[in-house]
Amino acid sequence: MTPIYPPEPFRIKVVESIHLISREEREAALKEAGYNLFLMKAEDMFVDLLTDSGTGAMSSEQWAAIMRGDESYAGARSYYRLKNAVDDVFGFKHFLPTHQGRAAENILAAVLVKPGQWVPSNMHFDTTDANIRARQGRPANLVIDEAHDPENRHPFKGNMDIAKLKAFIAKYGREQIPFGMITVTNNAGGGQPVSMENLKAVADVYHQNGIPFFIDAARYAENCFFIKQREPGFELKSVKEIAHEMFSLADGMTMSAKKDAIVNIGGLLCLNDDTLFQNLKNELILREGFPTYGGLAGRDLDAMAVGLYEGLDEDYLAYRIGQTAYLAARLNEAGIPTLQPTGGHGVYVNAGAIFPHIPNYEFPAQALGVELYREGGIRGVEIGSVMFACLDPQDNKWHYPALELLRLAIPRRTYTQSHLDYVADCFAAIKSRANTVKGYRFTYAPELLRHFTARFEPL
Ligand code: F0G
Secondary structure (H helix, E strand, O other): OOOOOOOOOOOOOOOOOOOOOOHHHHHHHHHHOOOOHHHOOHHHOOEEOOOOOOOOOOOHHHHHHHHHOOOOOOOOHHHHHHHHHHHHHHOOOEEEEEOOHHHHHHHHHHHHOOOOOEEEEOOOOHHHHHHHHHOOOEEEEOEOHHHHOOOOOOOOOOOEOHHHHHHHHHHHOHHHOOOEEEEOOEHHHOOEOOOHHHHHHHHHHHHHOOOOEEEEOOOHHHHHHHHHHHOOOOOOOOHHHHHHHHHHOOOEEEEEOOOOOOOOOOEEEEEOOHHHHHHHHHHHHHHOOOOOOOOOOHHHHHHHHHHHHHOOOHHHHHHHHHHHHHHHHHHHHOOOOEOOOOOOOEEEEEHHHHOOOOOHHHOHHHHHHHHHHHHHOEEOEEEOHHHHOEEEOOOOEEEOOOOOEEEEEOOOOOOOHHHHHHHHHHHHHHHHOHHHOOOEEEEEOOOOOHHHHOEEEEO
């Protein structure tokens, strides 16, 4: 049964026009962009589900806060307003603003990671992975096995495998692990939450080994809401209380504020250790800016200070998680398989199952992304072989990811039920002609992060 679409807990004060260009125009735009949705113009999109990062709608309170922005270089009022909110929500001793999440990751990795060292997590997001590698470090993903099965309905599929973590530390030694992480929710694994029980166990293992524990908190509020809904003992706690409990387990956090702080730009780095804070601060001054603005304008800090509270609002979270569940249910009813259970920020469509006739080296999720744009001017993002297949230098063979997914990320407070119904209807139309859809081949592919700039032609 389709869950009821939750009425939006807001009304609309400002609108931005969107327009569906004609089928011929869409076909021409696809061709011009080499069938890469990253190379297309936002103007040519009708419903843009490329990412939920920085694409949400700010509230009237946030826009009012923007006008209060204090643009002083040092010690701005905006900084202190953000500091009050960050201290209240996360409770760490120190904090630094950064221009986005990857900037916080860069600064942390620059100061802590030495060549050859390991940083474990449930699953690192690709920027975290890349920032560790950029320092010649080695990221490791130790999520539970259930995470790799798209049908498995484990309620906390983002959990770390504690036995794997213990064995990992025993194998490489605590000296080779400058810090450990966990991502909440686990974006790379489908926006799946981590339970409080698991967070406690992870914190215990790290701390017993003297390893500092950092949380990638991009979607922490969605994770805390899932804990409230799914984990026994948390039903009566507020999401803010759950968040306090979560962050009290850690030594620090990085955050892309473009997600659960509902801003268009911004990030955070928080921690307790005094000496480490001094070192991070010096690196921040070099890379981002003075510690009271960290690469942002004063007005951005103010928007974040307000957005942090709005992201924790439980009416908002019930609507947000309900909206994602609604889209997934509509798709499933139309016979479109999606990763189960539905995550927080988006729906991950199993393209490999829709196009079983397209082998992974002809990119089924890429084909689905193109088809979705062709059908309805909708943009998703390929999370499959275009993004992750790699040539192993040892055996000179291509290794393909287990799943070929198309992620439909839902920007916060931006689209309504009718937009999502439209998306589901477009998928139904694609399904009815699925066996006629063909794969793609590269006409250009860079060596690294090739999904961003590659070009394709249809087979
Ligand atoms: N961590 C997670 C879990 C993320 O999802 C992202 C970004 C980052 C860190 C990096 O933050 O973009 O502010 O530098 N995810 C976006 C996405 C890009 O589309 O999922 P950033």
